[in-house]
Amino acid sequence: MNQGFTIPKFQLPGFVSRLGQKLPQWPHAVALTTALNAAVKMKLLPEDSLAAMEGKTFLVQVIDTGGQAAFTYRGGFFRPLFNPAGSPDLAFRANLSAFLQVASRQEDPDTLFFNRELSIEGDTELGLVVKNMLDAIELPTFQSLPKLPLHLPFGSR
Amino acid sequence: MDRSSLPDLICPAGSLPALKAAVDNGADAVYLGFKNDTNARNFAGLNFDQKTMADGVRYAHGKGCEILMAINTFPQPGRVDDWRAAVDAAVDLGVDAIILADIGLLDYASQRYPQQRLHLSVQGSATSYEAINFAHREFGVRRAVLPRVLTLAQVENVIKNTPVEIEVFGFGSLCVMNEGRCWLSSYACGESPNTVGACSPAKYVKWDKQPGQMETRLNGILIDRFADNEPAGYPTLCKGRFDVQGETYYALEEPTSLNVLEILPEIVKIGVKAIKVEGRQRSPAYVTQVTRTLRAALDALASESERYHVKPTWQAELSKVSEGNQATLGAYNRPWR
Numbered sequence: 001m002n003q004g005f006t007i008p009k010f011q012l013p014g015f016v017s018r019l020g021q022k023l024p025q026w027p028h029a030v031a032l033t034t035a036l037n038a039a040v041k042m043k044l045l046p047e048d049s050l051a052a053m054e055g056k057t058f059l060v061q062v063i064d065t066g067g068q069a070a071f072t073y074r075g076g077f078f079r080p081l082f083n084p085a086g087s088p089d090l091a092f093r094a095n096l097s098a099f100l101q102v103a104s105r106q107e108d109p110d111t112l113f114f115n116r117e118l119s120i121e122g123d124t125e126l127g128l129v130v131k132n133m134l135d136a137i138e139l140p141t142f143q144s145l146p147k148l149p150l151h152l153p154f155g156s157r
Numbered sequence: 158m159d160r161s162s163l164p165d166l167i168c169p170a171g172s173l174p175a176l177k178a179a180v181d182n183g184a185d186a187v188y189l190g191f192k193n194d195t196n197a198r199n200f201a202g203l204n205f206d207q208k209t210m211a212d213g214v215r216y217a218h219g220k221g222c223e224i225l226m227a228i229n230t231f232p233q234p235g236r237v238d239d240w241r242a243a244v245d246a247a248v249d250l251g252v253d254a255i256i257l258a259d260i261g262l263l264d265y266a267s268q269r270y271p272q273q274r275l276h277l278s279v280q281g282s283a284t285s286y287e288a289i290n291f292a293h294r295e296f297g298v299r300r301a302v303l304p305r306v307l308t309l310a311q312v313e314n315v316i317k318n319t320p321v322e323i324e325v326f327g328f329g330s331l332c333v334m335n336e337g338r339c340w341l342s343s344y345a346c347g348e349s350p351n352t353v354g355a356c357s358p359a360k361y362v363k364w365d366k367q368p369g370q371m372e373t374r375l376n377g378i379l380i381d382r383f384a385d386n387e388p389a390g391y392p393t394l395c396k397g398r399f400d401v402q403g404e405t406y407y408a409l410e411e412p413t414s415l416n417v418l419e420i421l422p423e424i425v426k427i428g429v430k431a432i433k434v435e436g437r438q439r440s441p442a443y444v445t446q447v448t449r450t451l452r453a454a455l456d457a458l459a460s461e462s463e464r465y466h467v468k469p470t471w472q473a474e475l476s477k478v479s480e481g482n483q484a485t486l487g488a489y490n491r492p493w494r
Contacts, residue, residue, distance in 0.1 A: 046206075052202070102442075105442045106442055107442050108439050108440040108442040110439055111442075111443065114388055114480055115388060116383070116385065116388065119366060121366050124364065125360040128201045131202070132171065132200065136173065136174065136202070137174070
């Protein structure tokens with residue numbers, strides 16, 4: 001796993017975040033939900049975990065890029081939220097390097113949490129469902145990936 | 158030292174990718190549990206259903222690695238059949254051993270499946286050779302996992318006085334170390350590892366981020382308050398900072414991890430049969446890092462014997478994944494008994 005290539009811990013310079021915050025945020029949410037819907041379509045995500053996420057709102061915030069993605073899971077699809085109202089049910093916040101390290105299974109989220117590099121706020125049990133769901137994904141081989149883009153169920157609550 | 162005289166390396170898995178990580182990085186056995194409250198890591202979204210369990214057993218056995226099934230909580234009133242069904246399912250899956258804590262369940266398993274290998278869980282809280290020999294005599298238990306409360310000399314004394322194989326913890330998050338007898342979680346929220354299979358269940362945990370600090374609450378009880386760059390730990394009462402007679406400090410236990418690399422030669426010398434890694438709740442990344450590090454250390458001990466020394470890279474890898482970023486030898490090297 002990750003042999004031959006490791007993602008170092010880094011933090012992007014402050015201007016990136018200041019600039020990033022001024023950019024539109026919806027592309028992040030669209031990209032992320034598209035990827036998640038691809039995973040749903042490939043049956044990579046266990047149904048009991050998805051059921052626990054029904055109707056919940058999520059925020060993924062990349063601190064040092066100034067980017068964030070708000071989305072929800074409803075009726076079998078992850079949907080971007082363009083005008084999220086109120087606090088999300090669950091928020092993950094971290095720098096880009098931490099998210100990349102988790103995504104590539106190089107670092108354990110608990111490790112990053114202990115080191116205060118990853119913050120989890122909101123419904124803790126929901127956070128555990130998401131974390132364990134992502135851990136349980138059997139990463140597919142490249143040949144089995146479907147052609148993108150898949151469904152883009154635009155909409156907001 | 159002969160490689161065959163090394164203790165087995167027993168690694169945790171809460172998912173199929175974690176199981177594969179353990180097998181691929183040198184575990185001799187992987188321990189796991191079903192997706193319900195029959196095991197002490199009953200966390201939302203964690204563990205194995207029948208299908209992933211069968212896949213896991215096939216994968217491990219295909220690579221010569223054993224599967225140990227933890228059914229180590231205590232059957233709750235009116236639901237004994239759920240625990241018995243778990244034992245039946247484990248036998249059906251062809252696991253190499255079942256790890257049990259409850260005496261009634263040990264009785265059921267030993268009567269019904271006399272050929273099935275049984276281990277006494279750390280949750281069974283057997284710290285003396287008398288207790289372990291009782292489990293051996295009555296239920297044919299072939300291995301016992303010792304709670305993390307004994308000094309190395311005490312572990313040696315147990316080994317000398319029992320025919321049962323002894324398994325000890327070698328790495329992982331430490332709690333107040335009173336396994337199987339701890340009710341601190343129940344004190345705060347009415348649920349504990351023995352009853353629901355989880356210490357500080359997530360639904361009672363709140364991480365509250367405020368400017369400059371983060372507060373941890375368990376069922377509303379303030380457990381700890383961390384400054385922004387201060388290492389954090391799991392939200393358990395035993396690792397909280399409390400006001401005791403005007404002073405606020407870790408009154409029971411600090412967030413820390415056990416790490417036995419320094420005393421590995423002694424552990425092997427006294428005849429420990431297996432070394433266990435804590436952490437079924439952790440990710441495949443953790444399982445990879447810890448398994449390959451302990452495998453390297455054990456192999457080094459086999460090949461270098463007297464010249465064995467702890468490599469800085471091993472310590473660096475293990476301290477990184479440690480709770481609170483610090484490690485301890487725990488009770489093993491304490492002068493008191």
